[in-house]
Amino acid sequence: MEIKINNTKIILKIGDITEEDTQAIVNAANSTLMGGGGVDGAIHRKGGSAILEECKKIRKEKYTDGLPTGEAVITTGGNLKANYVIHTVGPICSGSFKEREEKLLYNAYYNSLRLAKEKGIKSISFPSISTGAYRCPVDKAAKTAFKAVIDFIKNENYIEEIRFVLFTQDVYERYKEAFNEI
Ligand code: ADP
Numbered sequence: 001m002e003i004k005i006n007n008t009k010i011i012l013k014i015g016d017i018t019e020e021d022t023q024a025i026v027n028a029a030n031s032t033l034m035g036g037g038g039v040d041g042a043i044h045r046k047g048g049s050a051i052l053e054e055c056k057k058i059r060k061e062k063y064t065d066g067l068p069t070g071e072a073v074i075t076t077g078g079n080l081k082a083n084y085v086i087h088t089v090g091p092i093c094s095g096s097f098k099e100r101e102e103k104l105l106y107n108a109y110y111n112s113l114r115l116a117k118e119k120g121i122k123s124i125s126f127p128s129i130s131t132g133a134y135r136c137p138v139d140k141a142a143k144t145a146f147k148a149v150i151d152f153i154k155n156e157n158y159i160e161e162i163r164f165v166l167f168t169q170d171v172y173e174r175y176k177e178a179f180n181e182i
Contacts, residue, residue: 047078
């Protein structure tokens, strides 16, 4: 499904984010930036070693203690269709979603979009950050994601297309419900 807010199209779909042809895709990374499981592993596998090389450089030059939760950095997309991967770190919820987790997840989405704008990126795909291994509740995470995206559109009005690429039917349905409550 799809809606338009100002000049930005927001699309919800089921799919594998590594197949998306937006200019950038977002990785739900961990603070090491060295790859991991879930969507992170899939992006590094398909994108190839150029992504990890740039991540290592970022760790060495800017984030020696790791990328803080809620922040974002950008690398090449390597062998992916997308030109860029924006790596962000969502909060670890372990089932509990309070103000702190909400703020950090909001920042992860908002800072990814801000970085995209800085790079002149006009189309971007997001996975469902923090709702896999990091166990944030999907309904609350979805609402927070939409809140960040809509705030960004209203404040910045720059990006033309934002896709949420959801891996399973179940997650897609829950995003759709949250979307309909906007
Ligand atoms: P986190 O550690 O931030 O929770 P995960 O990768 O464990 O990140 O999970 C985040 C979401 O990404 C989950 O809904 C998971 O099903 C989904 N996911 C896993 N692989 C892919 C993929 N290739 N494309 C899109 N979403 C994916």
